[in-house]
Amino acid sequence: MYNKEFQTIFTYAKDKTDETEILLSAGNSFSVKINKQNVESFNYSDSKGIGVRVIKNGKVGYAYTEKFDEETFKNIVDEAIENAEYTEDDDVVIMEKYPENTDSPNVYSKELDKVDVLEKIQLAKDLEKYAKETDKRVFNVPFAVFGDGKSYSRVANSKGLDREDTQNYAYAYVGALSEEKDDKRMGIEFHITRNFGEFNAKKMAEESVKKSTDLLNSKPAETGKSAVVFNNEMMAAMLATFSGIFNAKSVQEGRSLLKGKIGQKIANNKVTIIDDGLHPDGFSTSAFDNEGYPTERTVLIENGVLKTYLHNTITARKDGVKSTGNGSRGYKGTLNISTSNFLIEAGEHKEADLFTKHDKIIEIVSLQGMHSGANPISGDFSLGAQGFLWENGKRQHSLKPFTVSGNFLQMLSGVEAIADNFKFDMSSNGAPSILINELNISG
Amino acid sequence: MLNRNIIEKVIDKALSNGADFAELFVESTFNSSIAFNDNKTKQNIVGNDYGAGVRVFYGHTAIYAYTNDLSEEALLTAADAVSKAARGGNIIASIDLTKKEITNIHPIEIPNNKIAKKDKIDLIRKINEASRGYSDQISQVDIRFIEKNQHVMIANSEGLLVEDDRNYSRVYVSSIASNGTEKQVGGEGPGRFAGYEFFKTIDPVKLGKDTARVAVTMLNADYAPSGKFPVVIDNGFGGVIFHEACGHSLETTAVAKGASVFAGKMGEQIAYKGLTAIDDGTMPNEWGSENIDDEGMETQKTVLIENGILKSYMVDKMGSLKTGYARTGSGRRQSYKFAPTSRMRNTYIANGNDKFDDMIASIDEGIYAAKMGGGSVSPGTGNFNFAVGEGYIIRNGKIAEPVRGATLIGNGADALLKISMISNNMEMAQGMCGSSSGSIPTNVGQPAIKIDEIIVGGRN
Numbered sequence: 063m064y065n066k067e068f069q070t071i072f073t074y075a076k077d078k079t080d081e082t083e084i085l086l087s088a089g090n091s092f093s094v095k096i097n098k099q100n101v102e103s104f105n106y107s108d109s110k111g112i113g114v115r116v117i118k119n120g121k122v123g124y125a126y127t128e129k130f131d132e133e134t135f136k137n138i139v140d141e142a143i144e145n146a147e148y149t150e151d152d153d154v155v156i157m158e159k160y161p162e163n164t165d166s167p168n169v170y171s172k173e174l175d176k177v178d179v180l181e182k183i184q185l186a187k188d189l190e191k192y193a194k195e196t197d198k199r200v201f202n203v204p205f206a207v208f209g210d211g212k213s214y215s216r217v218a219n220s221k222g223l224d225r226e227d228t229q230n231y232a233y234a235y236v237g238a239l240s241e242e243k244d245d246k247r248m249g250i251e252f253h254i255t256r257n258f259g260e261f262n263a264k265k266m267a268e269e270s271v272k273k274s275t276d277l278l279n280s281k282p283a284e285t286g287k288s289a290v291v292f293n294n295e296m297m298a299a300m301l302a303t304f305s306g307i308f309n310a311k312s313v314q315e316g317r318s319l320l321k322g323k324i325g326q327k328i329a330n331n332k333v334t335i336i337d338d339g340l341h342p343d344g345f346s347t348s349a350f351d352n353e354g355y356p357t358e359r360t361v362l363i364e365n366g367v368l369k370t371y372l373h374n375t376i377t378a379r380k381d382g383v384k385s386t387g388n389g390s391r392g393y394k395g396t397l398n399i400s401t402s403n404f405l406i407e408a409g410e411h412k413e414a415d416l417f418t419k420h421d422k423i424i425e426i427v428s429l430q431g432m433h434s435g436a437n438p439i440s441g442d443f444s445l446g447a448q449g450f451l452w453e454n455g456k457r458q459h460s461l462k463p464f465t466v467s468g469n470f471l472q473m474l475s476g477v478e479a480i481a482d483n484f485k486f487d488m489s490s491n492g493a494p495s496i497l498i499n500e501l502n503i504s505g
Numbered sequence: 506m507l508n509r510n511i512i513e514k515v516i517d518k519a520l521s522n523g524a525d526f527a528e529l530f531v532e533s534t535f536n537s538s539i540a541f542n543d544n545k546t547k548q549n550i551v552g553n554d555y556g557a558g559v560r561v562f563y564g565h566t567a568i569y570a571y572t573n574d575l576s577e578e579a580l581l582t583a584a585d586a587v588s589k590a591a592r593g594g595n596i597i598a599s600i601d602l603t604k605k606e607i608t609n610i611h612p613i614e615i616p617n618n619k620i621a622k623k624d625k626i627d628l629i630r631k632i633n634e635a636s637r638g639y640s641d642q643i644s645q646v647d648i649r650f651i652e653k654n655q656h657v658m659i660a661n662s663e664g665l666l667v668e669d670d671r672n673y674s675r676v677y678v679s680s681i682a683s684n685g686t687e688k689q690v691g692g693e694g695p696g697r698f699a700g701y702e703f704f705k706t707i708d709p710v711k712l713g714k715d716t717a718r719v720a721v722t723m724l725n726a727d728y729a730p731s732g733k734f735p736v737v738i739d740n741g742f743g744g745v746i747f748h749e750a751c752g753h754s755l756e757t758t759a760v761a762k763g764a765s766v767f768a769g770k771m772g773e774q775i776a777y778k779g780l781t782a783i784d785d786g787t788m789p790n791e792w793g794s795e796n797i798d799d800e801g802m803e804t805q806k807t808v809l810i811e812n813g814i815l816k817s818y819m820v821d822k823m824g825s826l827k828t829g830y831a832r833t834g835s836g837r838r839q840s841y842k843f844a845p846t847s848r849m850r851n852t853y854i855a856n857g858n859d860k861f862d863d864m865i866a867s868i869d870e871g872i873y874a875a876k877m878g879g880g881s882v883s884p885g886t887g888n889f890n891f892a893v894g895e896g897y898i899i900r901n902g903k904i905a906e907p908v909r910g911a912t913l914i915g916n917g918a919d920a921l922l923k924i925s926m927i928s929n930n931m932e933m934a935q936g937m938c939g940s941s942s943g944s945i946p947t948n949v950g951q952p953a954i955k956i957d958e959i960i961v962g963g964r965n
Contacts, residue, residue: 097565097762105844106570106592108583109556126552128573129533134553146550152545204885239764239885246766246886285732302706315543316645319688346791395550396540431890434879435912435962439681439688444729444912444962463888465731465912465962469941484593504731504962 063096063226064088064112068218075139075220080138081117081157083219085352085393086110086412091211096186097204113393114142121146122155126393153376157219163356166349167342169229171256175212176233183209185263189236192267197240197275205237205250217354223351233488234261238270242278245462247448249273254345260487264274275428276446276460282504283464289420289478290466292453292484292500293413293427297493298428301311301335301406304470306438308337308362309399310377319441319471321369327366329474334407335363337372339387344403346490350387357387357402363474374399405492409480416479416497418455424503425450425457426466441470464505473498506531506658506668509602510950516600518584523593524561526632526822527584528661530799531557531575532841537617538652541629542863544637549622559583563591566822569844571896584920586663602666606796610846611790613700617652620701625650625940628709629676634728635713636680640721645685646713651675651696659801675935680710682720682745691719696935696946699790717760719876719895723783729896729911729963735826735871735954736913737864739901742877742934744949747782747854749889750917751881754816755809756835756847757824758941764919766887768918770815776921777855778813785833786850792927792935793851793948800845807833809852822849839943846942857927864926864955866902872911872961873897873904879936887917912962920956928953 068084075082088110095103113126116139123146125138190206210232218224233254251314253261253269292300312318320328328337341347341355351357353375361369373381374389374397390400417423428444444467451458476499486492512529540547557580558571564663564833573580574952629648655672660666675696682801693716699704726931738746751767759765776782786804795804802824808816820828821836823845837848865873873896880891888906893911899906914927915923933950 101591104568104587104843106583106586108570108572109576109840109842110573113552122548124548127552127555129555130573138552141551144622145551148539148546150545150551151547202762202764202885204759204762237885239933248883248885263610266545289766302813316683317647317688346518367548394536394550394552395553396550417715429894430869430883430888430914431879431881431912434881434892437690437910439690442910444892444910444964446888446912446914453965463914463960465890465960467731467910467912467962467964487531499879502962502964505962 063214064216067112067130067135071135071139074136075116075469076386078143079116079118081158081220083115083217084112084218084389086112089213089362091209093207094186094211096190098396099187100191101183111393115140115397116142116146117141117155117157118146121149122151124396125151127505137411154379155376157221157299159221161354163245163349166340169347171431172421173229174230174232174256174258177258181251185261188263189234189267192264193236193238193271196268196271197277198270199240199242199278199323200238201241202239203236204239213328215351220355221289222270223354225354228350231256234266236267236270238351240271240274240276240278244281245275245278247368249272254488259483266393273503278460279376280460280462283424284459285504287500288503289423289424291416291425293425293495294483294493295487296429296484297406298487299432301404301493303432303436303492304438304441304487305401305404306383307441308372310371310373310381311399312455313371314377314380320371323368324370326368328368328419328471329363329366330477331366332409332480333363333366333474333477334361336361336407337388337401337404339376339402339497341397341403344486344490352388352391353389355385355389360386367476370400373402403492408494410479411479413481413495414497417452417480419479420499421454423452425452429468444468462505464503466501466503470500473501476500490499506533506656507575511580511602511667512660513602515584516660518547518581519561519588520558520597520662522588523595524570524588524660525593525595526697528560528659529557530697530841531658532655532932533874534655534840537652539625539629541633541648542645546626548605554840558841558844559587559625561587561843562823563593564888565827566591567844572636573840573845593876597662600662600664602660603664605665605667605804607667608671609796610787611794611796613696614928615701616870617654617672617674617701618683623863628704631709632678635710636717639714639717640682641722642682642684642721643680643717645681647679659800665801667797669796670793671700671925672700674701676700676704676707677816680716680720680723680736683837684724686901687724689720689723691716691723694935696792697790698794699862718856723895724793726907726909726947729872729908729961730965731963732961733958734961735868736874737868737871737953738874738877738956739953740930740932740951742949743874744853744933744951745877745880745891747934747951748849748852748949749882749891750915750920752849752852754880754887757818757820757828758817758847759923764885767815774813775815775816775918776810776813779812779923779927780813781855782810782853782923783808784819784850784852788851791933792946792947793849795850798836799838802834802836804834804850819847819849821845837942837945841946843943848940848945849938849947851950852953853931853933854952856928856931856952859926861928861929861930863951863956864928864953865899866906868891868899869901871899873899889917890914908963914960914962920959923957924954925957926955
């Protein structure tokens with residue numbers, strides 16, 4: 063798709079730039095939100111944008127537009143060339159026709175595109191209805207949402223590379239607020255899929271209510287050090303928050319804790335961390351990255367040892383290694399590095415076994431303040447948390463909101479046991495529940 | 506931006522299935538960003554955001570569609586889609602738009618595009634050099650130079666047709682200090698709803714040094730203690746506490762659903778009696794200011810809490826329909842990709858009568874938060890958290906050694922009542938606030954305040 067647009071830009075840029083890359087994203091989306099069994103909001107979108115990255119005299123410049131006409135396309139080429147003039151970066155940037163992944167997983171479902179809008183609305187209504195019916199203590203269901211979308215992306219460069227990809231997805235989430243004796247708690251349950259039949263509104267609603275009501279009747283947490291279990295969703299959230307330490311650009315610019323640590327043991331033996339751009343269950347799966355480079359399964363930490371960083375072609379060239387296919391940019395942005403499907407591998411323990419390893423364990427099922435209370439540069443974190451006190455393998459009671467603090471690398475070294483309940487979150491970060499020997503709790 | 510005839514056709518089409526209200530929002534925005542680190546200008550990007558959103562109301566249901574295609578055909582298709590999402594009984598005759606002229610209360614002196622990129626990079630270099638010159642421990646300085654010019658046009662079925670230009674200028678500086686094994690960061694991001702003249706008011710040396718000083722101080726600090734303590738939160742970005750702990754819960758988006766701890770409390774004492782809090786879009790050229798909101802209403806100064814009594818929510822059009830409270834010019838959105846909802850502008854706690862020194866002197870053991878980081882809140886429960894960017898121990902009524910890594914948590918309704926002293930050094934600081942209508946510029950602000958007891962999550 064969009065052959066005419068690509069042709070116009072390449073033709074105009076041909077004699078003006080040394081190399082040109084074009085990135086296009088287009089897509090449509092739908093979402094519906096229910097409140098008191100009425101549609102509170104309906105959103106449709108149909109949008110597109112195109113960005114160019116040019117090399118001129120060894121320097122790189124960028125420009126983009128959402129306005130699609132010939133004059134604007136010419137303008138962005140000229141603007142990108144002007145931007146290149148003021149760039150002082152001396153990284154070597156070379157565009158190539160990279161090899162193609164031939165057996166990548168399917169990321170598009172024709173069936174999903176055919177689901178009737180009324181079915182989608184009914185699903186969101188059911189989420190709210192069941193959440194209200196499940197428990198008397200539920201006084202509000204502020205979120206009962208269904209959404210879906212389809213996205214198309216294409217990247218091509220003047221060396222003859224040309225890749226395109228169409229994906230779709232559907233998601234739903236429900237948030238229940240319950241209250242007992244002035245204790246108010248929120249529970250959120252989500253699901254993302256390409257198979258509409260997978261949505262079970264009743265099960266999702268019940269789960270969100272359970273997450274909320276389990277936290278009621280809380281007692282204060284004791285301030286001090288404690289063994290901690292992060293459940294699978296919160297372990298994935300922690301992993302995502304600190305994913306930047308694996309970014310080779312951050313390492314090269316002196317912004318990562320992992321600088322100079324390749325080949326060193328930085329985590330407990332049990333820990334294996336992987337970025338898998340081709341994971342069949344992830345929603346960040348694509349055969350190529352935003353440079354058009356083929357994606358792959360990259361083992362970052364294997365049995366506690368740091369194996370590699372995540373690279374695009376520029377950082378890889380600097381380090382004398384191959385790109386890991388994590389080159390990342392949107393049409394409005396500049397080239398960086400990001401994770402795809404990013405995960406800690408599951409262990410062998412049943413989740414319940416984790417709680418038998420210490421007399422007292424705090425289980426964390428909710429975290430707040432990931433964007434402010436976690437310092438991705440130092441690895442230090444101090445976060446608002448919700449959870450439970452376990453004693454001698456039994457869940458005793460929920461805790462009033464408390465804080466948990468520590469350092470991410472120390473936490474990876476302090477891993478004592480890993481459960482087998484691996485789960486991906488909505489953003490394709492995945493983890494099982496994990497027991498950490500000791501963190502600081504303040505309540 | 507668009508021919509009036511087309512606008513009228515689009516709104517007529519959006520109303521054609523009996524909707525109560527229809528609105529068209531059109532935007533063309535110029536964005537420019539310079540990213541500097543490693544002592545070099547690393548990445549330059551400019552671009553044009555361009556699109557339109559059509560919104561209709563059927564009762565309390567809002568339907569929104571957006572597109573980048575501003576041709577008559579594409580806009581009519583979008584209007585047709587939203588009109589058919591529901592059915593209403595309203596018959597509104599063809600609308601007749603009247604262009605509304607607005608007074609620009611935030612004039613621009615120097616349009617950003619009149620200044621050469623080289624001058625901008627020279628300013629960046631001065632900041633970089635000042636930070637690096639502060640200490641050998643500064644290992645990296647990241648600077649982003651952000652300029653945005655947003656042109657909007659808003660028309661609706663009430664006959665409104667209005668246009669506005671919005672200029673934003675901001676520089677964000679982040680200095681990293683390292684001692685070989687550990688790293689700490691100090692950041693500041695001054696910005697204004699203004700043109701390039703704002704950058705001329707910045708002292709680049711001070712900005713560079715200040716961020717470096719925080720990073721180095723925190724690098725050489727021990728971890729904060731854990732437990733419940735009295736806390737003094739200083740002015741400027743300290744206002745993030747009010748923003749998170751209370752501001753979001755005063756937006757009608759949360760109030761209308763009953764998903765706010767402040768729902769149903771109008772006229773009641775919800776805070777310390779010395780506390781007055783204001784959300785003001787009219788402050789000249791401030792980061793969160795506007796001439797009109799994204800529903801085309803003129804912005805205003807809204808007193809939220811006066812002497813501890815709840816006086817007003819922040820109300821957008823749909824929020825007004827749902828709650829019955831009058832609109833406060835608070836309908837805002839990041840871009841045409843979002844339907845507007847009730848949001849904050851420049852939100853601050855007004856000056857009180859206490860002296861900063863008396864606040865510190867009143868505490869035997871506690872925390873002084875000189876600079877805050879960001880935070881977040883769950884409006885349904887009121888539980889908030891925020892990070893201390895630059896913290897110190899208060900011991901025996903005096904500010905003592907620096908401490909790092911502290912997060913403060915609490916409950917909004919509860920924390921407001923635990924404020925016991927308010928100083929007179931009100932200052933504002935700039936932030937980007939994320940919520941359901943996207944990420945928008947907002948100011949937070951306050952004088953120094955004392956909270957009698959709050960949970961501090963440290964490591965000692």
